[in-house]
Amino acid sequence: MSQPSALSATGLNRRSFMTGTASAAAAVPLLGSPVKAEAAHGSGAELRQPVVTSLRINKQSYELSIDPRTSLLDVLRDHAGLTGTKKGCDHGQCGACTVLVDGKRVLSCLSFAVMNGGKEVTTIEGLASSDGALHPMQQAFIDHDAFQCGYCTPGQIMSAIGCVNEGHAQSEGDIREYMSGNICRCAAYPNIVAAIMQARDETKGA
Amino acid sequence: MDAAAPRPKDNQGEPLPRVDGRLKVTGQAHYPADLPTGNIAYGALATSSIAKGKVTKLHLDDARAVPGLLDIVTYGDMDKVEKPKFGNSGATSVGPLHDRIIFHDGQIIALAVAETFEAAEEAAQLIRAEYEEEKPTATFDSPGTATIPAAGKSPLFKEDVKAGDFDAAYAGAAVKIDQRYSTPTQHHNPIELFSTTAFWQGDQLVVHEPSQNVTGWKVELARQLKMDPGKVRIVSPFIGGAFGSKGPMTPRTAIVAVAAKRLGRPVRCVTSRMQAFGTQTYRAETRHRIQIGAGKDGRIAAFAHEGWEVTSRPDSYVVGGTSATGRMYDYGSILTHVSLVQADRNTPGYMRSPPETPYVYALENAMDEMAVALGMDPVEFRRINEPKTEPIGKKPFSSRSLIQCYDQAAEAFGWAKRDPKVGAMRDRDWLVGMGCATAIYPTAVAPCAARVRLTVDGDVRLQCGSHEIGTGVRTVAAQMASERLGVGIDKISVEMGDSSLPPAPVSGGSISTASVCSAVLKACDAVRAKLYAGATAEGGPLAGSHNDELDLADGKIVAKSGASAKVEDVIKTMQVGAIEEYAEFAPKGATPEALKKLYAGTPEFHGGEQDEDSVKYAFGAEFVEVRINRYTREIRVPRLVGAFAAGRIMNTRTARSQLMGGMIWGIGQALHEATEIDRRYARYVNRDLQDYLVPVNADIKDLQVILVPEIDHAVNPAGVKGLGELGNVGTAAAVASAVYHATGKRIRDLPIRIEQLLA
Ligand code: FES
Numbered sequence: 001m002s003q004p005s006a007l008s009a010t011g012l013n014r015r016s017f018m019t020g021t022a023s024a025a026a027a028v029p030l031l032g033s034p035v036k037a038e039a040a041h042g043s044g045a046e047l048r049q050p051v052v053t054s055l056r057i058n059k060q061s062y063e064l065s066i067d068p069r070t071s072l073l074d075v076l077r078d079h080a081g082l083t084g085t086k087k088g089c090d091h092g093q094c095g096a097c098t099v100l101v102d103g104k105r106v107l108s109c110l111s112f113a114v115m116n117g118g119k120e121v122t123t124i125e126g127l128a129s130s131d132g133a134l135h136p137m138q139q140a141f142i143d144h145d146a147f148q149c150g151y152c153t154p155g156q157i158m159s160a161i162g163c164v165n166e167g168h169a170q171s172e173g174d175i176r177e178y179m180s181g182n183i184c185r186c187a188a189y190p191n192i193v194a195a196i197m198q199a200r201d202e203t204k205g206a
Numbered sequence: 207m208d209a210a211a212p213r214p215k216d217n218q219g220e221p222l223p224r225v226d227g228r229l230k231v232t233g234q235a236h237y238p239a240d241l242p243t244g245n246i247a248y249g250a251l252a253t254s255s256i257a258k259g260k261v262t263k264l265h266l267d268d269a270r271a272v273p274g275l276l277d278i279v280t281y282g283d284m285d286k287v288e289k290p291k292f293g294n295s296g297a298t299s300v301g302p303l304h305d306r307i308i309f310h311d312g313q314i315i316a317l318a319v320a321e322t323f324e325a326a327e328e329a330a331q332l333i334r335a336e337y338e339e340e341k342p343t344a345t346f347d348s349p350g351t352a353t354i355p356a357a358g359k360s361p362l363f364k365e366d367v368k369a370g371d372f373d374a375a376y377a378g379a380a381v382k383i384d385q386r387y388s389t390p391t392q393h394h395n396p397i398e399l400f401s402t403t404a405f406w407q408g409d410q411l412v413v414h415e416p417s418q419n420v421t422g423w424k425v426e427l428a429r430q431l432k433m434d435p436g437k438v439r440i441v442s443p444f445i446g447g448a449f450g451s452k453g454p455m456t457p458r459t460a461i462v463a464v465a466a467k468r469l470g471r472p473v474r475c476v477t478s479r480m481q482a483f484g485t486q487t488y489r490a491e492t493r494h495r496i497q498i499g500a501g502k503d504g505r506i507a508a509f510a511h512e513g514w515e516v517t518s519r520p521d522s523y524v525v526g527g528t529s530a531t532g533r534m535y536d537y538g539s540i541l542t543h544v545s546l547v548q549a550d551r552n553t554p555g556y557m558r559s560p561p562e563t564p565y566v567y568a569l570e571n572a573m574d575e576m577a578v579a580l581g582m583d584p585v586e587f588r589r590i591n592e593p594k595t596e597p598i599g600k601k602p603f604s605s606r607s608l609i610q611c612y613d614q615a616a617e618a619f620g621w622a623k624r625d626p627k628v629g630a631m632r633d634r635d636w637l638v639g640m641g642c643a644t645a646i647y648p649t650a651v652a653p654c655a656a657r658v659r660l661t662v663d664g665d666v667r668l669q670c671g672s673h674e675i676g677t678g679v680r681t682v683a684a685q686m687a688s689e690r691l692g693v694g695i696d697k698i699s700v701e702m703g704d705s706s707l708p709p710a711p712v713s714g715g716s717i718s719t720a721s722v723c724s725a726v727l728k729a730c731d732a733v734r735a736k737l738y739a740g741a742t743a744e745g746g747p748l749a750g751s752h753n754d755e756l757d758l759a760d761g762k763i764v765a766k767s768g769a770s771a772k773v774e775d776v777i778k779t780m781q782v783g784a785i786e787e788y789a790e791f792a793p794k795g796a797t798p799e800a801l802k803k804l805y806a807g808t809p810e811f812h813g814g815e816q817d818e819d820s821v822k823y824a825f826g827a828e829f830v831e832v833r834i835n836r837y838t839r840e841i842r843v844p845r846l847v848g849a850f851a852a853g854r855i856m857n858t859r860t861a862r863s864q865l866m867g868g869m870i871w872g873i874g875q876a877l878h879e880a881t882e883i884d885r886r887y888a889r890y891v892n893r894d895l896q897d898y899l900v901p902v903n904a905d906i907k908d909l910q911v912i913l914v915p916e917i918d919h920a921v922n923p924a925g926v927k928g929l930g931e932l933g934n935v936g937t938a939a940a941v942a943s944a945v946y947h948a949t950g951k952r953i954r955d956l957p958i959r960i961e962q963l964l965a
C-alpha cells in the first residue's frame with residue numbers, strides 16, 4: 001500500500017493515499033492513539049490539522065505540533081533538528097533512516113511520528129556518552145573504515161546495534177544477511193561486517 | 207593487521223583513519239540538506255507523465271487549495287532567467303519551465319512550495335497537466351531514433367581512433383571473433399537524495415546542494431540568473447555519494463533559487479528517489495560490435511570496436527570508450543567508430559568510469575572469448591599482447607604495471623588451481639567458474655588552488671574548494687600537509703565543498719587526489735620556503751644554513767648540521783602570527799589560460815592520452831569466482847581479488863576502500879543493475895531501490911584488494927594516479943568470463959541474470 005505504483009506517472013505515495021484515496025477509514029489503523037478519534041471522523045482537511053505530539057528522543061522530551069502525516073524521520077530532521085538520521089528513499093527500501101524505538105530497529109520513514117508517543121527513540125546523536133566517548137559500534141566503524149561518503153552510516157550503526165541486540169550477529173554470514181536492509185552505495189560492506197564483529201560483544205553490554 | 211588498513215609498501219602512505227570519521231559516525235557530518243536554515247519553506251516537484259509533446263494546460267486550483275501552500279513556480283516564472291547550458295557544469299540544455307515542450311518523461315512541470323513538506327508533496331501531486339502527446343522514441347530499435355556519428359557532433363568526443371589496415375589484417379587472421387555486446391541503462395542512486403536549498407541575503411544567493419563541482423555551478427548558476435558569480439555561493443561540505451551524478455547541475459537549482467527569491471524565504475526541495483530517475487542524469491545503454499583477429503600464436507593482428515550510445519534529442523552526450531579500448535593491447539591494426547542514437551529521453555551523464563565501464567566490459571568479454579577460441583589461458587593471452595608503446599600514437603606509457611597486477615592477483619586468487627575445462631569445477635550443487643579481466647582508467651590532472659595557513663601555535667588550516675564525496679580527499683590533503691609541514695594530522699583542519707574557497711576542479715575523472723594534493727604540496731612548499739627564509743635570515747635561529755640543507759619534522763626545522771629551531775620560534779622571530787600561502791597549481795602542458803579557466807569553472811584536464819610525452823593510465827587485474835546453482839541457476843560471487851597499480855598511494859586505507867567499493871559496483875553491473883524502460887512510453891519503470899537492484903551486504907563475501915607498488919613521476923607533482931573509478935572497470939567482464947567457465951554459456955548482454963542461464 002505504501003509503495004508507489006511504478007506505472008502511474010507521479011506515483012501514489014502514502015501521503016496522497018491517506019489524504020486522497022483512503023480518506024479516514026483506511027487511515028485509522030495506521031494512527032496511534034493521540035489522534036485516532038479525530039482522524040476517524042475527520043475529513044481530509046481535518047487530517048492535516050496539526051496535532052501536539054510528545055516524543056522521547058535520546059532521553060529528552062519533545063512536545064511538537066505537527067502535521068499528523070509527518071513521518072518520524074521528518075520530525076527528527078525538520079522539527080527536532082536531529083539531522084544525523086538520513087533520508088535515502090522515504091519508502092523503507094534503503095535503511096538510511098534506521099533508528100531504535102524501545103531498543104528495536106525501526107525505519108523512521110515508515111513510521112508516523114504520532115505512532116511513537118510514549119516510546120523511547122534513540123538516534124545516532126544519542127549514542128556517544130556526554131563526555132564524548134564513542135559507542136563501541138561507532139569506534140569500530142572508524143577502525144574498519146566502514147563507510148566512505150558516510151551518508152548511510154548513521155542508519156548502518158543503528159541497525160548494527162539492533163542486529164546485535166536481536167542476536168543476529170552470531171557469525172559473519174548472519175551479519176551479512178541481517179544487515180542487508182541497509183544499502184551502502186559506496187559498498188563498504190566487508191568493512192561493515194568487520195566493524196560489527198569487533199563491536200559485537202561490547203555492544204551487548206552497552 | 208586489520209584488513210581495512212593495509213601495510214604500506216613502496217611509495218604508499220600510512221593508512222590513517224579518515225579525518226572526518228568521527229563526524230560521520232556521530233551524525234555530525236552535515237550534508238547539504240542537513241545544514242540548519244531558519245524559516246524554511248518546502249518545495250516539491252511536479253513532473254510530466256508523458257515523454258514527448260507539449261503541455262497545453264496546467265490545472266493548479268486543487269494544489270493552490272492545499273492549506274499551507276505558499277507558491278507554485280511554473281511556466282512563465284522562469285522567463286527572466288537564462289536557459290541551462292549542457293556541458294561539464296550543466297546536465298542538460300532543457301529549460302523545463304522555459305517552454306512547454308516535453309523532451310522526456312519525468313520532466314519538471316512545476317515546483318510547489320509550502321509551509322511543510324507534507325503540504326508541498328500533497329500540492330505537487332494535485333497539479334494536473336493536459337498534453338498534446340506525441341509517440342515517444344524510447345531506446346535502441348524504437349521507431350524514430352536518429353543515429354549520428356559522435357566524432358564532430360559532440361565536443362566531448364574528438365575522433366574515432368584507428369591505426370594500420372584493419373580490413374587486410376582481419377581478413378588474413380587465422381583465428382577470429384565477431385561479436386556483439388550490450389550494457390543497460392543505469393542510475394547512480396547515491397543514497398543521499400538530490401536536493402537544493404536556496405536563500406537570499408540581500409542580492410547574494412546561497413545554495414546548499416550536494417555538488418561535485420561548486421566552482422562550475424557557481425559560474426553556471428550566476429549565468430542563468432544573470433548575476434555576478436561573486437554573489438553566488440554553493441555550499442556542499444559533505445556529499446552522500448556522487449559517482450558522477452552530482453557533477454553537472456540540473457535545472458532544479460535555478461528553479462528553487464527563483465522560488466526563494468519570490469517568497470523572500472529559504473526554500474528546500476528534496477527530490478524523491480523516483481523523480482531523480484528523470485530529473486538527474488544516468489548511464490545510457492550501449493551496444494558494441496567487436497572483431498578480433500589473431501595468429502595461432504595468440505598475437506592480435508586486428509581489432510575493431512564499434513559502439514552505439516543512447517543520448518537525448520537536445521544534447522549529444524557521449525562517452526566514447528574506444529579511446530581506452532583502442533590503446534589497451536598491442537593490436538597491430540585498429541578500427542573504431544562511435545555513434546549516438548537520439549531518443550526522447552533525459553540527457554545521460556557521467557557515471558563512475560563513464561567510458562570504460564561499458565566499453566572495456568565489451569572488450570574484455572571479447573578478449574576472454576578470443577582466448578577460448580585460441581585455446582589459450584586468458585592471462586597468458588593478455589601477456590602475449592602486452593604493448594611496449596600505446597598502439598595508436600606509439601607514445602610510451604608513463605608507467606604500466608598490468609602484468610605485475612595479473613601476477614599478484616593470480617597468485618592471491620589461486621588461478622593455477624583452475625581447471626580450464628568448461629564445467630569441470632563443481633562443489634556439490636554448485637557449478638564453479640573462475641574468470642579474470644583487465645581494469646584501465648586514464649590518469650588525468652587539472653589545475654587546482656589551495657590556501658594553507660600555519661599559525662604560531664602549530665595549527666594548520668587548509669582550504670580548497672574540492673569535494674568530499676567519500677573518496678577521503680579531506681584526509682589525503684591533510685596527510686600531504688602533515689608530511690610537508692612536519693605537523694601532526696590532528697593539528698590540521700580541512701575546509702572543502704564551498705565555492706568561496708580557492709577553486710578546485712570538478713571531482714570527476716578521478717583527478718581529485720592528484721590535483722588537490724599537487725596544489726596543497728605547492729602551498730605547503732611556499733610556507734616552508736618562508737619559514738626557511740625566516741630561520742636562515744640574519745639573526746634567525748639557523749642563520750648561515752642553506753635552504754636545501756633544511757627539513758621540517760615534528761614542529762622543528764632541522765639543519766643537516768644537526769642544529770634545529772622550533773617552528774613556533776621561527777614564526778615569532780619573523781614577527782608574524784601566521785604564515786599563509788595561496789597556491790595555484792597548473793599541470794605540465796597547461797595552456798596560458800589554464801588558471802583563468804579554473805576560476806571560470808571550466809578547468810582543463812591533462813593526462814590520459816592527450817599529453818605529448820606519454821600516455822597516462824592506471825591498470826588493474828581482477829579475478830572472480832562464481833558459483834551457479836545447478837538447479838535454480840542462482841548466481842553468487844563468493845570471491846573477488848583485484849590488484850591495482852596507481853602510482854603513489856596517499857593512504858592505503860582510503861585507497862583500498864575506494865577500490866573495494868568499485869569492485870562491488872562491478873558486481874552490481876555484472877548481476878544486478880538495470881533501469882528498465884517501458885518502450886511504449888519511454889518511461890523508466892523500476893524507479894526505486896526496491897526494484898532497481900544494487901549489491902547489498904549479503905551479495906559480497908570474500909573480497910581482496912592488492913595495492914601493487916608503482917612509481918610514476920611523469921603524471922603530476924604528487925605522483926598520484928586516480929583510482930576511484932578504476933576498481934569497477936574490469937569486474938563485469940571477469941564475472942562473464944567466470945560464468946562461461948562454469949556453464950559454457952557466453953553472456954554478452956548485461957546484467958547476467960538467472961533467466962539467461964536457464965535457457
Ligand atoms: S529513508 Fe527510510 S528506508 Fe530509506
Ligand code: FES
Nearest residue numbers: 148150184185186
Ligand atoms: S558510505 Fe556512502 S552509502 Fe554507505
